[in-house]
Amino acid sequence: MPESFSVNQLKTWSKCQKKFEFDYVRKLAWPSNPQNFRLGKGVHQLLDYASKGMDLSPILQDADRDIATAWEMLQQSSWAKLPTIASEWGFSLEVQGYWIYGRIDRIVQRDETIHILDWKTGTGIPRCPEADWQTLIYQYAVYEAQRDLQISIDPAQLVFTYVQLKGGAVQEVHIPFSHPIHEKTRQRLLQTITAITSDEAYTLPATCPDKFCPYRKICGIESKEKAIDTQTGMILENMAQEAFDPLEVF
Ligand code: SF4
Numbered sequence: 001m002p003e004s005f006s007v008n009q010l011k012t013w014s015k016c017q018k019k020f021e022f023d024y025v026r027k028l029a030w031p032s033n034p035q036n037f038r039l040g041k042g043v044h045q046l047l048d049y050a051s052k053g054m055d056l057s058p059i060l061q062d063a064d065r066d067i068a069t070a071w072e073m074l075q076q077s078s079w080a081k082l083p084t085i086a087s088e089w090g091f092s093l094e095v096q097g098y099w100i101y102g103r104i105d106r107i108v109q110r111d112e113t114i115h116i117l118d119w120k121t122g123t124g125i126p127r128c129p130e131a132d133w134q135t136l137i138y139q140y141a142v143y144e145a146q147r148d149l150q151i152s153i154d155p156a157q158l159v160f161t162y163v164q165l166k167g168g169a170v171q172e173v174h175i176p177f178s179h180p181i182h183e184k185t186r187q188r189l190l191q192t193i194t195a196i197t198s199d200e201a202y203t204l205p206a207t208c209p210d211k212f213c214p215y216r217k218i219c220g221i222e223s224k225e226k227a228i229d230t231q232t233g234m235i236l237e238n239m240a241q242e243a244f245d246p247l248e249v250f
Helices: 007-015 016-026 037-051 057-062 063-076 133-144 178-199 223-243
Strands: 005-006 084-095 098-110 113-120 158-166 170-175
Touching: 005 007, 007 016, 007 098, 007 133, 007 178, 016 063, 037 057, 037 063, 037 084, 037 113, 063 158, 084 133, 084 178, 098 133, 098 178, 113 133, 133 158, 133 178
Parallel strands: 005 098, 113 158
Antiparallel strands: 084 098, 098 113, 158 170
């Protein structure tokens, strides 16, 4: 059992405990294709170097065209021009003797508000970003680490901003923060860590939440879904028979 948890680990646990077991407890190694991360990794690196005032012209000369174009578009957005408090900011949060860690793309200041920026070039913005672990933990971490970041804010002055490159345009989604969200995140973290560290069952969800998961053939979801289908079929058949019971007709 890990003694520290990344945001991805918490996301995996919330989606499927069985996948969490395979990935992080049994540590099944599953090769990933580096091509899937090439664009995002390249753009993030360029944005980080630019925030540190580096001369990027030699790098851009050799950069892949799609990386250079995506970087140029994000670099031209108003978000890349705001005063930077931190870029590629790594953090570790202590919760109930365990550590939660992550890395934030950029923290910027716009007027009286602090924005946590997350650049999205490949993967999309989560469907429900206000409930996503990434949003909640990053906000929680920045609020808790004000002294390290040399800022002093109320929760209402903190916003998580997804900046997404999609269809040749820059789109934004803003998620506000508040005292109640801070408290709820703390509670949810405590509950989740307690569940992860005490629950050894690693139960399967009712249906698979991840069509790209490599464990489909070994996790048992196929027989579970089949059993649910059969059960649903039997219930529907019984309902149909009850609805047209010939004894009731006569
Ligand atoms: S295939 Fe689906 S149900 Fe099975 S481990 Fe992966 S995510 Fe979980």
